[in-house]
Amino acid sequence: MRKITLWLFSTVAAVVLLFSYRTSTDGxxxxxxxxxxxxxxxxxxxxTAPSSGASPSPSASSSTKSSSGTKTYTGSTASTRWxxxxxxxxxxxxxITDVQxxxxxxxxxxDQEINASALPVLTQETLTAQNANIDTVSGATVTSxxxxxxxQSALDVAHLS
Amino acid sequence: MTAAALRQRAWVEQIMGLPISxxxxxxxxxxxxxxxxxxxxxxxxxxxxxxxxxxRDDSDLSRWDRGEVGLADADPMLAEVVRLCELAHERTxxxxxxxxxxxxxxxxxxxxxxxxVKGWAVERAAGHLAGxxxxxxxxxxxxxxxxxxxxxxxxxxxxxEHPGNPARIMRVVERRSxxxxxSGRTHRGSHIIDPYAHRPAExxxxxxxxxxxxxxxxxxxxxxxxxxxxSLPWLEAIADYEALIVxxxxxxxxxxxxxxxxxxxxxxx
Numbered sequence: 001m002r003k004i005t006l007w008l009f010s011t012v013a014a015v016v017l018l019f020s021y022r023t024s025t026d027g028x029x030x031x032x033x034x035x036x037x038x039x040x041x042x043x044x045x046x047x048t049a050p051s052s053g054a055s056p057s058p059s060a061s062s063s064t065k066s067s068s069g070t071k072t073y074t075g076s077t078a079s080t081r082w083x084x085x086x087x088x089x090x091x092x093x094x095x096i097t098d099v100q101x102x103x104x105x106x107x108x109x110x111d112q113e114i115n116a117s118a119l120p121v122l123t124q125e126t127l128t129a130q131n132a133n134i135d136t137v138s139g140a141t142v143t144s145x146x147x148x149x150x151x152q153s154a155l156d157v158a159h160l161s
Numbered sequence: 162m163t164a165a166a167l168r169q170r171a172w173v174e175q176i177m178g179l180p181i182s183x184x185x186x187x188x189x190x191x192x193x194x195x196x197x198x199x200x201x202x203x204x205x206x207x208x209x210x211x212x213x214x215x216x217r218d219d220s221d222l223s224r225w226d227r228g229e230v231g232l233a234d235a236d237p238m239l240a241e242v243v244r245l246c247e248l249a250h251e252r253t254x255x256x257x258x259x260x261x262x263x264x265x266x267x268x269x270x271x272x273x274x275x276x277x278v279k280g281w282a283v284e285r286a287a288g289h290l291a292g293x294x295x296x297x298x299x300x301x302x303x304x305x306x307x308x309x310x311x312x313x314x315x316x317x318x319x320x321x322e323h324p325g326n327p328a329r330i331m332r333v334v335e336r337r338s339x340x341x342x343x344s345g346r347t348h349r350g351s352h353i354i355d356p357y358a359h360r361p362a363e364x365x366x367x368x369x370x371x372x373x374x375x376x377x378x379x380x381x382x383x384x385x386x387x388x389x390x391x392s393l394p395w396l397e398a399i400a401d402y403e404a405l406i407v408x409x410x411x412x413x414x415x416x417x418x419x420x421x422x423x424x425x426x427x428x429x430x
Contacts, residue, residue, distance in 0.1 A: 134319065134320035137301070137306075137321075137322055138320070139327060139345070140345035140346060142180060144179060152301055159184055160171050
């Protein structure tokens with residue numbers, strides 16, 4: 001139950017994960033993409049069914065390689081509640097050197113928000129925290145009324161004496 | 162996982178309208194000493210609620226706000242909180258402001274320091290755990306977290322909930338000590354007020370701040386939620402505190418030293 005339960009539903013998830021996974025060795029990013037899903041251990045509980053229709057994809061949908069170890073990975077387009085999102089990253093010598101979001105929700109024309117420090121938060125990149133090996137949850141204030149439905153209450157119950 | 166071998170116990174009480182859960186890790190958790198310390202924490206938080214609750218007409222806070230009692234004659238906790246609120250107002254460039262907030266019961270403007278009281282009170286009460294040598298602890302007050310890991314224990318893994326889907330975790334940060342505080346409108350709607358525009362702040366969904374103290378992590382998160390994405394340069398300039406902001410468009414911004422490498426795999430750290 002306390003094993004990490006990590007579901008990656010889409011290519012974009014893998015790409016965003018890559019961005020967050022700072023590696024220090026050459027080729028480490030590619031390795032991360034391959035190994036993170038592999039080391040996840042789906043829990044025996046099946047209540048964590050994927051909430052989106054996206055199908056798992058083992059790697060970026062496309063990549064281009066240039067000289068000197070620079071590679072660009074482009075994820076497939078993912079539909080989010082805010083609109084379609086597509087992320088591409090450029091990796092040089094194992095380090096992410098650029099992030100582009102070629103497709104993003106622009107219902108308000110907020111394109112200035114898109115830069116290397118602004119990534120869409122996708123539901124697909126989240127962990128199902130049916131105790132995803134976390135000890136506690138930080139979130140917007142949970143009231144007493146909302147507590148019983150909260151993730152934190154589940155984590156507490158596991159240790160209540 | 163190394164944590165699995167550690168003994169862990171949890172206690173939960175509802176105080177100040179919030180679930181307060183405390184987890185302890187280590188040996189001797191059933192010796193009775195741990196229960197005494199936990200009881201002392203909960204008792205102290207209940208006392209804080211009596212003195213500083215905006216929901217109680219008879220709290221020192223409410224009586225002072227109505228002009229019925231002076232600061233010097235009220236419980237000294239009130240004067241300390243008022244002083245800290247002034248400091249918070251200053252440090253947040255005015256974006257944390259307890260004055261003129263809507264009364265949680267009837268909406269009338271009043272002085273409500275609750276955004277500071279929670280972190281301050283939890284941090285203060287957690288002092289009761291300081292003497293438990295070799296014991297790790299994690300206090301979670303309605304989504305604001307303060308932890309400590311002694312030598313030989315793993316860090317606490319704090320999941321940050323996805324503001325669009327509170328059943329899911331969007332990031333995990335590992336802390337050996339210090340705070341992770343989140344402000345936002347996931348559970349209670351738009352309750353954060355923009356003190357300049359005098360209306361609910363809605364440009365961000367959630368702000369999470371990590372740092373050494375819960376008092377200031379919570380204050381900074383609240384101020385940043387009111388100020389919006391424009392608070393990033395200000396947050397960036399605060400030493401030892403890092404922030405993650407999710408805008409209303411679902412975009413994620415972080416300060417430069419946000420521990421993004423700690424996203425998924427606990428055994429990396």
